Amino acid sequence: MSRRAPKASIDPDAGKSWLRRALPLVKAHRGLLITSLVLSFAGLIVQVQIPNLVRIGIDKAVVDRAGNLTYYVWAIVGLALVQGLINYLARLYLLRTAYELEYDLRNIVYSHLVRMPFGFYDKVQSGELMSRSGSDIRAVQMYLSFGPSILVQCLIAVVAFGLMLSINVPLAIVAMATMPIIGILGVSMRKAIFPVSWMIQARLAQLATVVDENIQGVRIVKAFAAEGRQLTSLAESADRIRWAYRQDAKIRSRWNPLLDNLPRLGLALVLLVGGLMVIDGHTTIGTIVAFNSYVLMLQPPFRLLGMMIMMGQRASASARRIYEILDTPSDVVDDVAPVAPKLRGDLAFVDVGFAYPNGTVALEGLSLSLAAGETVAVVGGTGSGKSTLGRLAARFYDVTSGSVTIDGIDVRKIKLSALREQVGIVPDEPFLFSLSIHDNIAYGRPDASRAEVIDAAVAAGADEFIEELPEGYDAVVGERGYTLSGGQRQRIAIARALLMNPPILVLDDATSAIDVTVEQRIHGSLKDRMQGRTTLIVAHRLSTISLADRVVLMAGGRVVADGTHASLLASEPRYAEVLASTAMEDDEVSA
Template identity: 75%
Template sequence: MPAVPRRAPKAGIDPDPAKTWLRRAWPLLRAHRALLITSLVLSFAGLIVQVQIPDLVRVGIDDALVERTGSLATYAGLIAVLAVVQGVINYLARLYLLRTAYELEYDLRNVVFGHLMRMSYGFYDRVQSGELMSRATSDIRAVQMYLTFGPSILVQCTIAGIAFALMVSINPLLAVVAMLTMPAIAVLGVRMRKAIFPVSWLIQARLAGVATVVDENIQGVRIVKAFAGEQRQIDTLAGAADRVRWAYTTDAKLRSRWIPVMDNLPRLGLALVLLVGGLMVLEGHATVGTVVAFNSYVLMLQPPFRMLGMIIMMGQRAAASAQRIYDILDTAPDITDRVDAAAPPARGEVRLRDVRFTYPDGTVGLDGLDLHIRPGETVALVGATGSGKSTIGRLAARFYDVTGGQVLLDGVDVRDYPLATLRDRVGIVPDEPFLFSVSLHDNIAFGRPAADRDQVVAAAVAAGADEFIRELPDGYDTVVGERGYTLSGGQRQRVAIARALLVNPPVLILDDATSAVDVRVEHEIHESLRALMSGRTTIMVAHRLATIGLADRVVLIADGRVVADGTHAGLLASEPRYAQVLAATKSDEEVPA
C-alpha cells in the first residue's frame, strides 16, 4: 500500500498522569495557540461591537425621539454599520475557530492512532476493537469540541461582564438589579457539574459497548448468518442500545432539571429591570432609552448563561472522554526497541533456549522448549492443536516476549534487534491471512511499497497467485473487498505468501499457510517454494504430508516442548506420537479445502 504523505502532529499529550486532563492536553492547545488566540480576539472584538448597539439605541431614542434634537436616520445608519462590522468579525472568528478545531482533531487522532500502532500483540488480546474505535472517534471529538469551543464560549460569556460595566456607567442601581440572579446561576452551575459528570462517563462507556457489538457483527457476519444467529445478535445490540438509551435518558432528565432554571433566571432579571426601571422613569431618575437599552442588555445575558450550562456539560463529557483516551496513551507497549539494539549480519540461524511463554490470558504456550535451526535449513513443526507450534513463530518475530529463556537469531537475542530490522529478517505468513481493501498489487507490496510491478508479479508467481490474479477483471489492480473476503481462503493465503516472499526475509515462517488450498494448488506452491527456500531458513507449521515432505527435518512438539526430532521416515518408524498426529490430520489431506 503506497505511503500517503502526512503532516506529523505538532504536539502530543503530556505523559504525566498526575496532572489534570486539561493540563495534559495543554501541549496540543499551545501548538495551535496562534489560530485559537486569533479566533478569541476576533470574538471579543465582535462582542465589543455588539454591546455598543444597545447603547447607541439608548442615545438615539432619547436624542431623536424624546428630545428631538438628533436625526433618527443617522442613528439607524450607525446601527446598520455596526451590525455589518460585527457580522464580518464573527465570520472571521468562526473561520479561525473551526480551523483550530480541525487541526486539534488531526493531531489528537494521529497521536492516538500512532500509539495504537506501537502497541504489542498482547494489548490487542485484551482490548476489544469496538472499544478502541469508540475512543478514537467519539471520545476524540468530545475532547476536541471542548478544547476549541470551550474557550470560545468563555469569551462569549464575557459579554455579561462588558454589558454590566456599560450598565453601571449608565445607571448603577438598575445595573445591580439586572445582575441579581447571577449568584444563583453560579451555584446551580456547580451543582449541575457534579450531577452530570458520572453520567457523561457512563454514556461514553456504553457507546463504546455498542460500537463493539456492531464491529464484531460486521466482521463476523458470515458466522452469524451461517448459524442463523441474526435475531440473537439483534437482541444483543438492542440490549446494548437500551443501556445507552437509559444513560442518555438519565442525562436528559438532569439537563431538563437544571437547564430551564438557568435559562429563565435572566428573564427574572428582565422583569425586575422593567419593574424598577419603569418606576425610575416615572420618578424622573431614568430615561425611556435607558430602560430599552437595559432590556437589550438583559437579553444579551441570556445566551451566555445558556452557554454556561452547555460548557459545563461539554466539560464533563470531555473529561470522561479524555480519561478514556489517556487510558490508552498511558499504556506502554510491551515490545519496544532497546537503547543499544543492534543488527548483526543476517545468516538465518534460529535457536530457542529453554523458552517458556504464557499468553496474557494464562494459557501456557511453551514450557522449556529447546530448538536449533541452522541457516538455510527447512524445518517442519508438527504437533496437536495447542501444542505450541505457532507460538514459536510469534516469539521468533517478537510479537511477544518470552516469559523465560531466550530466542536467538544469528546468535543475538531477538530483544536486542531493532524491531523494524527483526521483522525484515523474520517474515511470517499466518494461517488466517489479512488483506487490506486496496489493490492486489498494493497488498502484495505492503512490506515493500516501492516495489515495481515486475517484482510483485515475481512474488505472486512464486506463491502460485499469478494465474488467478490475471483472471480477475482488473488483474493486479483489482481492489479486494474488506479483509479480502471477495477472494477465497486459498487465494488469500497465496496473496499473503507472495507478500512475505516479496520482502525476501532470511527466515520465513509459514504458519500452516497452505491450509486453505487444495492439494493441486499446494503442490504448485511447494514446487515454487523449493527454489525459493534454497539458502533460506524456513519454519513450517505443518499438518499435511505434502508440506512435511518439503522439510529437511521434522520436529514434533507436545505440551510446549520438543519431544522428537528427525526425518519424516525416521520419526514415523520410531515415534508413535508422531504417527498419531499424522493419523489425526490425514483426513485434511484427502479432502480439498
C-alpha cells in the first residue's frame, strides 16, 4: 500500500494561536467533519422532539383523555430509532475524521523529523521525540475532531431553550437560570488547568526518555548490575508525573462537581416554580415533565463542556510541544536550485573547519583530496577528526568553514537524496532493523533480487554465517541486530553499502569487530569491489591500511602527513606511534 501524503500541513506562522495554526489540517478534512456535525445536529433536533411528544401525550391522552396514547408511544419509539441511526452515522464519520487527522499529524511530524540533520538529534532525546510523536499528537487529534462535535452537542441547550420558550416563557427562564454561572466556572477552570496540562505532558516525555534509554541500554544496565539505580530513576520520574496528575485531579474535583450539579439545581427550580404554576392553573403536568426532561438533557452537554475545556488545555500544551519541533528549521537543506549529477568520485576537502553542535571542534583548516577511484586510509588518534570526514562528505553536517566538493561541485549544491545515494557509509557501530537479513541488506535498494543480495553478502564475507542460520536470508534479526555478533552486524552493513554500488564509499572502521582471519578474506573481496571506486577508509588496523593506495595521518583536526604506508613509517614518528598504540589495543582485545 502506497503512503498517502498529508492533505494539508500546519500553518508555519508561529505568531498565530495553536488552534489557528492547525486550521488548515481541519479544513482539509472538512467534508467528513461537516457531515458528522450535520448528522449530530440532526440527531439533536430529533432528540428534543421526544420530550415535547411526551408533554402532548400526557396532557391530551392521559389528563384530558382526548387522544390515542398508543399513537404517541409509537411516535416516540420511531423517533428514538431514527435518532439511533443518525447518531451511528455521525459517530462513524467523526471517528473517520479523527483517524485521518491523526494520520496526517503523524506524517507531518515524522516527515519533519527525517529532514532534520544529525546535529538536531545530537541535542534532543529520543524519548522526548517519541512522546511528542505519540501522546501529544493524540491529544491534539482528540480536540480537533471531538471538540467541534462537543460544541454541536452543547447546541442542544439552545434548541431545547427555544422549544421551552415556545411552551412556557417564565418556566424556560427558570430552567436556564444556572447556565451563565456554568459558563463563568468553565472559563475559570480553563485558566487553572492549563499549566498543569503542560507539566503533565512534559513529565510524560521525561518518563518516556528514561524508559527508552533503559530498554535500549538494557545490556549495559545488566552488565553493571544497575537495575536498582535505574528503577529508582524510573520511580522518581513516575513520582513527578503522579504529583502532576494529583494537581490535575484536585482542580477537576474542585470544578467538576459544580459543573455537573448546577443543572440539577435548575431541575429543582423547575419542579418548584412549575409545581406552583400547575397549582395556579398557569401550566400543565405534561409541561413540567417535558421541562424536567429538557433540564436533564442539559446535563450531559455541560459535562462534556467541562471535558472539552480540559481536552483543550491538554491539546494546547501538546500542540505547543509539537510546534517546537516543527518550528525548528533544518540547517542541512537542499539548495534553491540543486543539481543531481552522476558523480565520478573526485572528493576534496578544502580548508575545512567544523565544530559539532555541542561546541566540540573536530576539524581546523583541513585540506585533503581523493582522486576518482583512489583508496585512501585515514589514520589518527582518538578525537583527531577521522570519522567526521565521512559525515561531511555525505552532508550529515554542513562545514563551519571551507567546503567539501565532489567532482568540483560543492556538496551543498547537490540534491541531498542524489548525494546520499552516491556516497555510501559503513559506520563502526552499524544499525540493523528488526527485519530479515535480506531486507536489511537490501534496505537502500528494496527492489534488489535475492541473487544481488547474496552477491553483496559474499563480497562482505557475510554469506557463510547467514547460510548457517536456520532461516538463512529470511532470518529476522532482533532489535538493533543484537541477536548477531558485532562482527556479523558489520558484515551485513558492508553488504548493505556494497549493494548500493556507490561511486564513493566510506568505511568508518567498518571491520573493527571482525576477526582478523575473516577480515583478510573480506579484504580480498573488497579490493575487487574498490576498483574504480573512491574509497575513504578510517583505519586502525595495519591489515585495513594495506587496502589503501595512500595513507593520511590526522592530528588535531588537520592532515599532518600524507604518503604511502612505507614512506610514513620511515619518516613520520607520529604515524608509527599511532600504529603501535592500535596494535597494543588489538593485542589486548585478542588476549
